[in-house]
Amino acid sequence: MTAGENPFGDLLQDYIVECLPLAEQVGDAFVELERSWQSGEPGDDLLTTVKGRLHTIKGNSAMMGIAPARDIAHALEDACGFLGRSPDACTADAAALLIAGGGLLVELVGGASPELDPASATAFVERVRAYLTAAPGAATAGSDRRQTERRGPRSDEGEAAGNTVRIDFRRLDAMLEVLGEGLIQHSSLVELYRRLLRKVGAGVELEELDQTVLSLQKTLTRLESTLMEARLLPVSTVLGRFPRLVRDVAHAEGKKVRLEVSGGETALDKAVLDRLGEPLLHLVSNAVAHGLEHPEERTRAGKPAEGHIRLRAASVSGRVIIRVSDDGRGLDEEAIRAKAESLGLDVRNVDIAQLHNLVFVSGLSTAERVTTLSGRGLGLDVAANVIHALGGTIEVESRKGQGTAFTLSLPVTLAIVRSLIVEVDRERYAVPLSHVAETVRAEPEAIRQINNQGVTQWRGDLIHVADAGAVLGTPESSRGLRPFYVVMTAGAKRRGLLVDRLIGHQDIVVKGLDPALGRPTVVSGTTILGDGRVACILDVVRILDGVAHVN
């Protein structure tokens, strides 16, 4: 290969789409192989299938110039070849080596780029090489075969450069801030145009100005989507570490577990991904430690001794859905009920689904025993708070004896949020449009007061309507009915929020809140509007939860 760029560099995304599922299957197969060996089965079929996939990954990685992925695939292929010929070598150590390599392969393929550190595979390749020379039976079984050491010096290792540059993520954030300023200036231009139109009336120049402002908007939108794409990473960068985690937790807990991971190629903003690891880790280790029963208990219940955990990611209409499900014992409804009552909650009239979702309430984690792994870090309430802070939702479904599933819905990005700008007591607020179902003019006769709460008919249902001033705790919230309400939704929950004015839609660049200020319950961040004013972004999920708690 010539030095310089790879002729197929533009196909990087296609490479990931094709090879990441293969790498994930390889990783899963290694975990399965370990279980086969433990139960005394050779797992030859598995080895053959895995070797085929590794061979494909090796070839495709070589074509793309992704040397570390090629080297890991090659080393694993050699190791599988050797293990297929040497049943005596199929030990727990060998399985651990394969599983470690499988995890690494998923990470390298999922995070593939031409400038991946060429040395990121070296340590593992060395480990395999050392293993193959020292393993039981290696001297005889290995001597007549090509092994890893036959590979000569590499000439193509230095060709990484290509069309891609490595960039500090903070610089992408800085670019985004600049874009945010551009968006603000665009809004100012639009306002100025409107004022001019009112003052001097229509004219050719104003029409041209209108066109220019319009094309500026299109340019900014294109810039925005390009910048957003640059921030996206495949979910596998987080999911890749779970096969090993599950194996370790299962081992510590004396459980038998099969983990199935899919959808690793789903793309998410790095800022979302970075904060998703902890809550997901908690959900998955929780599923192993508390969701699944011990093998004997499962057998008694007529289930396979081995528990099954699924981790699935998918893009659904602009959001990323991640589902963690197990086929374990299901949530303990009586324990939740008892715990909720002990916390003073009235749970007499809640339905099963509402009862299950109480596990996210602080202090309501039902696991009686604190285990080393799932007891570490955060509880379900904290996990849910992280998801909410990301603008996401988390819900749980459970069936006694059949299992539990947590469904997370996340925004693809946190950086720019299309929002409805409203005015309440002369202050402006942004409501993320993903949570806005409709804006409605509030007719006094259509809103009734029941138990001190406004209630109205909306699309055939009765929904609560709350005064924004009361929700936000603004000082002058004692006036009468405000003229509009915004129907906000999150999951199955929805409420109306009465506001003074609807200002319009706008893309806002989200600035986080200073953590030192503590976390106000109804605001998730701030932004700067077109006229330079600072506006708070409403935390719809929390407002809906908060109103629900009043019930």
Place this chain on the structure above:
Amino acid sequence: MPESFLVIDDSKLLHQMYRLIFSQGDLAGSTVHYAANGREGYAVLAAHPELTLVLLDLNMPEMNGLEVLARRQAEHLHPHVPVALVTTEGSEEDEARGRAVGAWDYLRKPFQPSDIQALVRRARELRRSRGAA
């Protein structure tokens, strides 16, 4: 009449790479047939005796490259069409077996566009020398 080629490979990524290569230089404008496995590829080969060159991947589910070659040899299907077996490092033994069942040449991954161009040039020479004979 434009030249035509056949690519038999189960990888969509490889199809796209070939698409890129066959859209450049003097290969632009040629007809390229794509098959996703050996079985499908064999059927396309049977229908197109005019092919200049077949690029056949070794590792495929559902009839691999060696099986395609073996069947072609047994059935004497268009023996004048040169078939290059596409292999990856570690397939040396299979390459030897490929030669035995009539592989005309090998293309080793990773390959460059220029490797395909060179292969096509040699296939054209082969065709010309046969036409002259």
